[in-house]
Amino acid sequence: MTDSTLDRVVRPVDRGVRTIAGVLAVLAALAIVVLMLAICADVVVRTATGASLPGMVELAESSLVVAVYLAIAWGLVRGEHVVVTLLTDRLGHRASHVLAIVAGIVVVVLLAWATVATFERAAEATRVGEERFGLVRWPLWPLRWAIVVGFAVTLVVALVQLVDAVRGRLPHREEVQRDA
Amino acid sequence: MTPDAAVATAVVVVVLIAALAIRIPVAFALGGAGLVGLVMLRDAEYATSVLGAAPFTTTASFSLTIVPMFILMGMFAVRARIAEHVFAIANRVVRRLPGGLGVATVMACAGFSAVSGSSIGTAATMARLSVGEMRKAGYPASLATALVAVAGTLGVMIPPSTFLVLYAIMASQSVAQMLAAGIVPGLMSAAAYMAYIMLIGSRQVRTPETLEDAVADAATGAARPSLPWRGLVRVVILFAIVIGGMYSGIFTSTESAAIGAVAALAMLVLERRRDGGRAILVHLRGALTDAGSTTAMVFLIIVGSAILSAFFVVARVPDAITDAVTALSLPPMVTMALLLVCLIPLGMVLESLSILVITVPILLPIAEAFGFDAIWLGVLIVKLIEIGMVTPPVGINCFVVAGTTGERPETVFKGVAPLFGVDLVVTTVLFLAPALVLWLPSLVRQ
Amino acid sequence: SSGGGGSAAGDDAIELTLATSAIAGTPNAAAQDWFLDAVEEATDGSVTFDRTAPESICTAAEIVECLRDGRADVGVTIPDYTPQYFPTVSVVGIPFVGQNSAAITASLYDLHTQDEQAVALMERNGLHYVSAWPVGRLLLGTDAPVESIADLQGISARASGPVVQQVLSDAGMSITAVTASESYEAVERGVIDGVGGAIDFAVNYRIMELLPYWTDPGIGQYSTFGMWFSADAWERLSAEQQEAVTAVEEEFNEGAAVEAFNDQAATQCDAMLEATTVDDLTAWSEDATEEWIDQVGDSAREAWTTVAADFGLEDPDSLLDAYEASLDEHAELEYVDATSSCVEAFATR
Numbered sequence: 001m002t003d004s005t006l007d008r009v010v011r012p013v014d015r016g017v018r019t020i021a022g023v024l025a026v027l028a029a030l031a032i033v034v035l036m037l038a039i040c041a042d043v044v045v046r047t048a049t050g051a052s053l054p055g056m057v058e059l060a061e062s063s064l065v066v067a068v069y070l071a072i073a074w075g076l077v078r079g080e081h082v083v084v085t086l087l088t089d090r091l092g093h094r095a096s097h098v099l100a101i102v103a104g105i106v107v108v109v110l111l112a113w114a115t116v117a118t119f120e121r122a123a124e125a126t127r128v129g130e131e132r133f134g135l136v137r138w139p140l141w142p143l144r145w146a147i148v149v150g151f152a153v154t155l156v157v158a159l160v161q162l163v164d165a166v167r168g169r170l171p172h173r174e175e176v177q178r179d180a
Numbered sequence: 181m182t183p184d185a186a187v188a189t190a191v192v193v194v195v196l197i198a199a200l201a202i203r204i205p206v207a208f209a210l211g212g213a214g215l216v217g218l219v220m221l222r223d224a225e226y227a228t229s230v231l232g233a234a235p236f237t238t239t240a241s242f243s244l245t246i247v248p249m250f251i252l253m254g255m256f257a258v259r260a261r262i263a264e265h266v267f268a269i270a271n272r273v274v275r276r277l278p279g280g281l282g283v284a285t286v287m288a289c290a291g292f293s294a295v296s297g298s299s300i301g302t303a304a305t306m307a308r309l310s311v312g313e314m315r316k317a318g319y320p321a322s323l324a325t326a327l328v329a330v331a332g333t334l335g336v337m338i339p340p341s342t343f344l345v346l347y348a349i350m351a352s353q354s355v356a357q358m359l360a361a362g363i364v365p366g367l368m369s370a371a372a373y374m375a376y377i378m379l380i381g382s383r384q385v386r387t388p389e390t391l392e393d394a395v396a397d398a399a400t401g402a403a404r405p406s407l408p409w410r411g412l413v414r415v416v417i418l419f420a421i422v423i424g425g426m427y428s429g430i431f432t433s434t435e436s437a438a439i440g441a442v443a444a445l446a447m448l449v450l451e452r453r454r455d456g457g458r459a460i461l462v463h464l465r466g467a468l469t470d471a472g473s474t475t476a477m478v479f480l481i482i483v484g485s486a487i488l489s490a491f492f493v494v495a496r497v498p499d500a501i502t503d504a505v506t507a508l509s510l511p512p513m514v515t516m517a518l519l520l521v522c523l524i525p526l527g528m529v530l531e532s533l534s535i536l537v538i539t540v541p542i543l544l545p546i547a548e549a550f551g552f553d554a555i556w557l558g559v560l561i562v563k564l565i566e567i568g569m570v571t572p573p574v575g576i577n578c579f580v581v582a583g584t585t586g587e588r589p590e591t592v593f594k595g596v597a598p599l600f601g602v603d604l605v606v607t608t609v610l611f612l613a614p615a616l617v618l619w620l621p622s623l624v625r626q
Numbered sequence: 627s628s629g630g631g632g633s634a635a636g637d638d639a640i641e642l643t644l645a646t647s648a649i650a651g652t653p654n655a656a657a658q659d660w661f662l663d664a665v666e667e668a669t670d671g672s673v674t675f676d677r678t679a680p681e682s683i684c685t686a687a688e689i690v691e692c693l694r695d696g697r698a699d700v701g702v703t704i705p706d707y708t709p710q711y712f713p714t715v716s717v718v719g720i721p722f723v724g725q726n727s728a729a730i731t732a733s734l735y736d737l738h739t740q741d742e743q744a745v746a747l748m749e750r751n752g753l754h755y756v757s758a759w760p761v762g763r764l765l766l767g768t769d770a771p772v773e774s775i776a777d778l779q780g781i782s783a784r785a786s787g788p789v790v791q792q793v794l795s796d797a798g799m800s801i802t803a804v805t806a807s808e809s810y811e812a813v814e815r816g817v818i819d820g821v822g823g824a825i826d827f828a829v830n831y832r833i834m835e836l837l838p839y840w841t842d843p844g845i846g847q848y849s850t851f852g853m854w855f856s857a858d859a860w861e862r863l864s865a866e867q868q869e870a871v872t873a874v875e876e877e878f879n880e881g882a883a884v885e886a887f888n889d890q891a892a893t894q895c896d897a898m899l900e901a902t903t904v905d906d907l908t909a910w911s912e913d914a915t916e917e918w919i920d921q922v923g924d925s926a927r928e929a930w931t932t933v934a935a936d937f938g939l940e941d942p943d944s945l946l947d948a949y950e951a952s953l954d955e956h957a958e959l960e961y962v963d964a965t966s967s968c969v970e971a972f973a974t975r
């Protein structure tokens with residue numbers, strides 16, 4: 001396959017998956033808002049009535065899971081996951097290139113494994129109707145799917161980055177805007 | 181430990197170092213190394229079970245909501261320019277004091293620890309609030325980030341701390357005494373970090389010229405810009421709400437983080453009100469996305485570390501270390517010291533709550549047989565696990581600060597090295613003088 | 627994962643991995659350890675257990691999952707954490723039904739070995755049922771004396787056990803969702819002013835340091851600790867080993883579990899008796915309890931029936947009937963309740 005035919009496949013996938021990752025990141029941010037509001041609502045109602053607002057603790061907990069896993073793909077797109085660069089900085093271009101490919105393969109394998117493993121777990125949790133039962137009954141199985149979605153989209157991002165690495169392009173590491 | 185387990189452990193350590201060396205993200209390196217070990221000792225199916233379960237069990241917990249909420253509070257506070265204002269004031273007030281800003285940062289971490297029960301939460305929040313300001317004032321990145329990573333560990337030592345509560349429950353000790361026991365060691369550690377900055381760390385600070393000019397101007401009484409006192413007022417209000425609400429029983433320490441985030445959001449709106457609704461929305465959105473990605477980054481590392489912990493349990497590494505040390509038949513003090521020092525490497529790679537669960541049932545009976553106090557032991561265990569969280573090459577707090585500030589982990593570790601020494605001195609003092617730990621609890625009713 | 631165990635172990639020697647959430651030194655750990663010791667002895671060491679530290683390989687809420695996926699072979703935890711698997715055991719949650727721990731333990735064993743629905747449910751879950759024993763009578767800890775439902779009004783409290791939370795709430799208490807590990811600090815600062823739970827919550831979570839008034843309102847047994855083998859681990863045992871383990875199970879469920887539990891619970895009572903912070907440990911008068919029973923009526927039974935049906939029991943009513951018939955049958959089982967004796971001992975403290 002020539003570079004241009006490969007590009008015809010990879011670039012739309014790249015664009016598509018970045019869009020999806022971006023949308024998921026927005027949902028993750030909303031989950032953080034929900035988390036904040038759920039805890040505050042519980043505190044306000046408890047202060048007023050002495051009793052908890054049923055379901056708020058469960059909602060907060062669920063929001064945390066959603067916030068974490070829907071944001072990991074965007075983190076990879078922006079190159080925000082923490083890496084140690086001590087060794088690779090001192091290597092020549094060629095050696096760095098080879099190591100980047102090896103690292104990319106390892107990340108892809110781990111993400112694929114994580115996607116399959118969490119998928120199996122989600123399917124099982126759905127089948128048995130996993131829930132928590134406190135002040136209210138709260139289904140847990142949908143959260144398992146949020147994890148699967150998070151890993152699956154991250155896997156595609158990692159695959160695109162691997163293809164780019166093989167072709168000698170550096171993975172997209174956009175400068176993170178930090179206006180302190 | 182079986183020979184199989186010993187071989188697997190060696191392989192896991194090598195894989196971990198190799199994975200980190202070739203730039204595999206830390207979370208994947210930790211988790212991947214753990215999975216390799218699990219496949220070696222059990223099988224692929226077992227490893228898959230751990231991998232399928234860990235992402236859920238390590239995040240679906242109400243007590244962990246404190247981490248994203250404090251991170252969010254920090255993001256709001258930065259955009260409300262609170263940090264900028266407070267550090268501008270601190271800079272003026274403490275400018276004659278060598279390392280004044282660093283001292284202020286450590287004090288802020290200690291104060292924040294009186295609210296937060298989480299080291300990672302404290303480190304992530306304070307990194308966002310103070311590293312940028314210290315950099316502006318000429319602090320090298322290594323010093324600025326290391327200070328926050330190390331002072332962040334005060335989060336679990338100074339109450340509230342679910343960590344100390346959990347230890348008290350596991351060791352059948354009074355919770356009130358256990359929490360009281362953390363105060364003196366926490367403040368001692370904070371004082372030691374401050375002494376380090378004032379005496380040694382401050383030599384690395386290169387005050388930027390503009391600042392030197394301003395200082396010179398101030399000295400001659402010329403063009404003294406008015407200080408943004410409202411920042412200080414707001415930080416006092418923020419702390420009053422969070423600490424006051426918690427200690428007066430309106431909300432728990434876990435909930436205090438969300439309340440703090442809302443209060444900081446109100447400050448943001450107040451500060452930016454003249455810029456219009458659109459500008460406020462831009463800041464709101466920015467703070468939320470930043471909080472989201474930092475949260476994901478932090479928790480992914482925790483998941484990786486949980487998978488590695490699963491391997492350490494299956495391989496019975498803590499039992500093996502304990503057996504090896506006790507087999508030496510050294511005097512009780514030496515045996516205990518060795519066992520405690522072995523917590524540092526465990527603290528490096530493992531999520532701190534899992535080390536507590538794994539090691540307390542092993543260490544406590546030994547300590548009690550030797551006649552050591554269980555509360556004193558608990559404080560030392562917590563202290564050493566916390567040191568492990570900032571020890572190179574894989575201290576989790578350092579990764580969190582690196583991830584939050586965009587600095588490299590190596591930079592953080594470089595700055596941590598001397599503070600690591602400071603921590604060891606503090607720990608040695610606590611080890612040799614149990615009265616420092618036990619005096620305050622003795623005043624608390626049982 | 628399996629290695630040669632004891633000296634008398636033969637070719638079929640097997641080591642099973644335990645995943646537990648019973649903290650060492652608690653009555654639940656004592657019951658668990660009695661069973662594990664007895665099995666090792668009865669099988670001459672051909673079945674041994676790798677007793678991992680509490681919650682080290684699996685967290686409390688994850689233990690059943692660990693049995694199902696093979697990370698552990700024997701699990702000990704609170705069934706209420708994963709209610710979808712245990713609609714049968716949850717009958718214990720119905721307040722005022724079941725006061726005698728020994729009879730409850732024996733009846734639950736009968737159900738899970740004889741009742742078609744319960745047996746089928748365990749099969750579906752991929753579990754071999756060993757036992758479930760009550761965690762102790764429900765105690766209310768408060769900062770003012772509570773002697774009847776009128777005194778419950780407006781008390782803000784943390785309680786465990788789903789049905790109990792509803793009953794306490796219906797009686798006028800304000801139930802809050804505070805986690806167990808945060809309960810101490812929540813009571814200390816007044817986020818909540820009471821707790822409902824077994825005596826081990828008072829003692830092991832140290833709430834007795836904070837709340838002076840403790841009372842047994844007569845709700846009785848309200849939640850359980852359960853023990854299971856994974857079906858897979860059970861099938862790995864030889865026929866002889868299964869037979870030996872079954873004999874131990876019978877002895878365990880016919881009284882040994884509750885006896886081991888109560889022996890250890892006595893030390894918790896000592897802690898209550900010695901605590902200078904505890905002003906009173908009492909029980910409600912029969913009239914006061916009767917008033918509450920009348921108020922609850924059939925509502926708690928109906929609530930249980932609905933939930934149990936949702937979790938896959940086809941005919942919850944017949945299971946409840948079988949349970950109550952079995953309770954009557956075992957009512958003669960010799961039984962001294964650890965919590966009730968503690969209340970008596972406290973009166974003469």
Ligand code: NA
Pocket residue numbers: 292293294295296297298334335336337338339340341
């Ligand atoms: Na704290």
Ligand code: NA
Pocket residue numbers: 717718719720721722723724845846847848
């Ligand atoms: Na009952």
